[in-house]
Amino acid sequence: MEQITDTFQIEDNYYASFANKTKISIEKGEGVYVYDEYGKKYLDLTAGWGVTSIGHANPVITQALLEQSRKIMQNPNSGATYSPARARLLSLMQEILPENLNRVFFASTGAEANDAAIKLARKATGKLNIISTEKSFHGRTISTVSATGQSKHREKFNPLIPCHIFVPYNDIEAIAQVIDQDVAAVIVEPIQGEGGINVPDSDYLEKLSDLCQEHDVLLIADEIQTGFCRTGSMFASDGVKIDILTMAKGIAGGFPFGAFAMSEEVHDKLEVGDHGGTYCGNPLGCAVAYAVIKYMLDNQICENVKEVGEFAMTELLKLKTEYPHIIKDVRGKGLLLAIELSDEELTASLNAKCLNKGLLINVTQGNVVRMFPALNINIEEMGKGLRIFKDALTEVNPVSN
Numbered sequence: 001m002e003q004i005t006d007t008f009q010i011e012d013n014y015y016a017s018f019a020n021k022t023k024i025s026i027e028k029g030e031g032v033y034v035y036d037e038y039g040k041k042y043l044d045l046t047a048g049w050g051v052t053s054i055g056h057a058n059p060v061i062t063q064a065l066l067e068q069s070r071k072i073m074q075n076p077n078s079g080a081t082y083s084p085a086r087a088r089l090l091s092l093m094q095e096i097l098p099e100n101l102n103r104v105f106f107a108s109t110g111a112e113a114n115d116a117a118i119k120l121a122r123k124a125t126g127k128l129n130i131i132s133t134e135k136s137f138h139g140r141t142i143s144t145v146s147a148t149g150q151s152k153h154r155e156k157f158n159p160l161i162p163c164h165i166f167v168p169y170n171d172i173e174a175i176a177q178v179i180d181q182d183v184a185a186v187i188v189e190p191i192q193g194e195g196g197i198n199v200p201d202s203d204y205l206e207k208l209s210d211l212c213q214e215h216d217v218l219l220i221a222d223e224i225q226t227g228f229c230r231t232g233s234m235f236a237s238d239g240v241k242i243d244i245l246t247m248a249k250g251i252a253g254g255f256p257f258g259a260f261a262m263s264e265e266v267h268d269k270l271e272v273g274d275h276g277g278t279y280c281g282n283p284l285g286c287a288v289a290y291a292v293i294k295y296m297l298d299n300q301i302c303e304n305v306k307e308v309g310e311f312a313m314t315e316l317l318k319l320k321t322e323y324p325h326i327i328k329d330v331r332g333k334g335l336l337l338a339i340e341l342s343d344e345e346l347t348a349s350l351n352a353k354c355l356n357k358g359l360l361i362n363v364t365q366g367n368v369v370r371m372f373p374a375l376n377i378n379i380e381e382m383g384k385g386l387r388i389f390k391d392a393l394t395e396v397n398p399v400s401n
């Protein structure tokens, strides 16, 4: 058999084709830039799907990986022994988590954290129904697909896990109508990410929390995309009473890691054997997550997100007034930003133009451009990205106004 050495050909031939691939082969990254294997440089406003929260190849991550891997990467007997790396991370997390959520468990992905949250909410309450919102995204395992409010992710995999109820997002009345004594939990994203960066009313979460408390129903905040300073505060749900909070993506800056934090009341209802996993809380992941969170705190990353996010939003709103016929909406919070365009074809050619010009953006829902860069990006870098974006926009649609 002829030996294939070309990256595109090898992946096209042998990798399961679950994604519409862009023909670039990224070999390395530094800060907010990545480089393909032929040396072309790209400004990355996608951060590996909102993951590389403190930039590519941040030395604090490489150092943590090196130091911890020299000591130990996986505990003997997995989670059934103690680990100083895990204890260090748990202590640091007590500083950033809401006061009532002091029981933490680790996972390797966001879907795994949500899966556990749903499973344990049922166990803790002895009830089955889970309320979720339309357009939500909670993961790709069978249980998290069952909780995801988008038919494109669900309909091919029937029968799904039963007892999921869907209501429109940002609609308290709709939840009030279905919440009853059979509901174990409501799972909600504080801002919907994959669903198109949908920002609810400022009092939505608070009202939802009150409603859940009234009915003795647990509130699960899926902060997998919004957590760890992404929207300008450590968690987008800060200040609201949550019972289980799920985390992943930005928590370890690119190392596959996730977590959920729950209240002591929820934890009290759970027992030895209710949950676990070979890699849960492995010391390598814990060491990296510790380094990332410490970096965020030491470098006031939430403040940076607010500042750069405000700058970006101002620039995007200017762009909207210049191109009102093709920019339908600009929305978001912090560094989770969306530009909704008039149609999918235009969005696809805009994406291609950006790529050509060395800018990586992300398209969700066909016509929504999402920008969710590293959280330590500075105004100059963000400004450069927005200028390239504007140039590309002008090329796909030369007539402004």
Ligand SMILES: Cc1ncc(COP(=O)(O)O)c(C=O)c1O
Pocket (backbone or CB within 6 Å): 109, 110, 111, 112, 114, 137, 138, 139, 140, 189, 193, 194, 222, 223, 224, 225, 248, 249
């Ligand atoms: C809000 C939300 N929940 C859950 C997930 C699933 O996380 P993972 O891909 O790490 O399983 C995602 C991923 O994009 C997400 O945005």
